[in-house]
Amino acid sequence: MKRYFLLFFLIFLLFACKKETKLEQNDWQKISQNVEIKSDGHFLKLKSGKFNYKIPTSKLPFKRIMLLNASLVGYFTELSLENKIIGISSPEYVYSKKIHQLLKEGKIQNIGNEQKYDLEKIIALKPDVIFTNYIASFDNTYDLIKKNGIEIIFLDEYLEQNPLEKSKYLLVIGELLGVQKEATVRFNEIKNSYDSLKILAQSSSVKPSVLANEMYGNEWFLPGGKSNLAAFVLDANASYINAGNPDFKAVPMSFEEVFAKSQQAQYWINVGNHQTKKELLQINPNYAKMNVFNTGELYTLTGKEERKSNDYFESGVVRADLVLKDYIKIFHSELLPKYNLTYMKALK
Structure with a gap:
């Protein structure tokens, strides 16, 4: 009798674990106070500030990217995704040598700046998605881009006050560009390095x-x-x-x-x-x-x-x-x- 009871208990435990794992996959993953992300198999859902996105997984990973501000460039260079970028604004403010080489080769296009984005070029290049910080005064520009079937995702990393939560945006980029494992490994390396340095600093009196x-x-x-x-x-x-x-x-x-x-x-x-x-x-x-x-x-x-x-x-x-x-x-x-x-x- 004991044997049957133990067998029943192990089967119950196995199913319970499977159920818990599935639930965890469907839970929101907190990136920061402002950003959360989750996937249910059919859609990738993203909360970023006041914006909510529901992106069909059939459209992922994004392959043709545009960036409207230089502060987001670091996430792409950190994951070696420069070749996914087809357009960038204000390239004179970009430090990455590889980005400048791709601009020189014509593989990345200059799409203007905050004073005047080249909307005709942006629309003609047909990006899968544009990443940018949200600026309320540009709402008309954003609406025009959206009306042409182009996805805009607002990521306001500059609002983050926790240093590692800013770094954790790597996981969002990883999900959207199909490099989840690489993004997770890279973020964990940065976090472990940060935590070790923090402990080292505390050793000083x-x-x-x-x-x-x-x-x-x-x-x-x-x-x-x-x-x-x-x-x-x-x-x-x-x-x-x-x-x-x-x-x-x-x-x-x-x-x-x-x-x-x-x-x-x-x-x-x-x-x-x-x-x-x-x-x-x-x-x-x-x-x-x-x-x-x-x-x-x-x-x-x-x-x-x-x-x-x-x-x-x-x-x-x-x-x-x-x-x-x-x-x-x-x-x-x-x-x-x-x-x-x-x-x-x-x-x-």
Whole structure:
């Protein structure tokens, strides 16, 4: 009797496991606070911000891609999908050498810029899909493209404040372009690298004070305490001067407010794309009053910059681990003695 009971129990367990696995496949996979994705075999469903997509799997994977903003390029170069791109806007802001080679060969077309997209060329090229950030003022342009049977998918990665959730958009691209396994492997590598670096940073007993960004006009847009920048500084085991602020976005402050907050700052990061401290002073002489300007260390985002393009805003969007590694090298250089900065550069 015991044998029959055990056999019955194992069969029940087997079916229960199968049922659970099937349910997991049909559940929404959370990419971030803004993006979720799932497949039911017939449709790939995507939630991206306020937009919902239901794409027949018969139309996947997408083979002919257009990109309307450079910040999404990094996901395609990370997965070696450059050959799927047939059109790109504002190529002068793209860093990838392979993209520029394909442009030179005519395999990727320049489709204009945000001031004036070449709609005739876009429609004539008949892409399977266009990926872009959503800009409300372009609704008429989007509607015209959609009326010509072209799918537009809005991916607003710049809204993500968790560094690894930004990297995780790789899984969305993987699903839509049929490289799910490659995307999963690549994301896991980035995540494991990031997590290891975070643990390494915590091994330092020093926690320096950090200031970020610079003034534009009469306001200093200081990233909020829940921002992407604040997350990087925390994970790099440093103390961000605006960490107590509850905002996700940058907070406009006067010079006097930032001056008061940054008295103990030892590092000043993300100081635009300036070449020298002298150049920085020419923009705002008040910087000379700041202790961090006179005795601290300043770093710009010009480590991989070429003409109008900057790889920090391209591959750096995806490679959260390398961005974190740069910050750890800056704040705790003894932990990474042989590492040279990737995206950052000391301002002299």
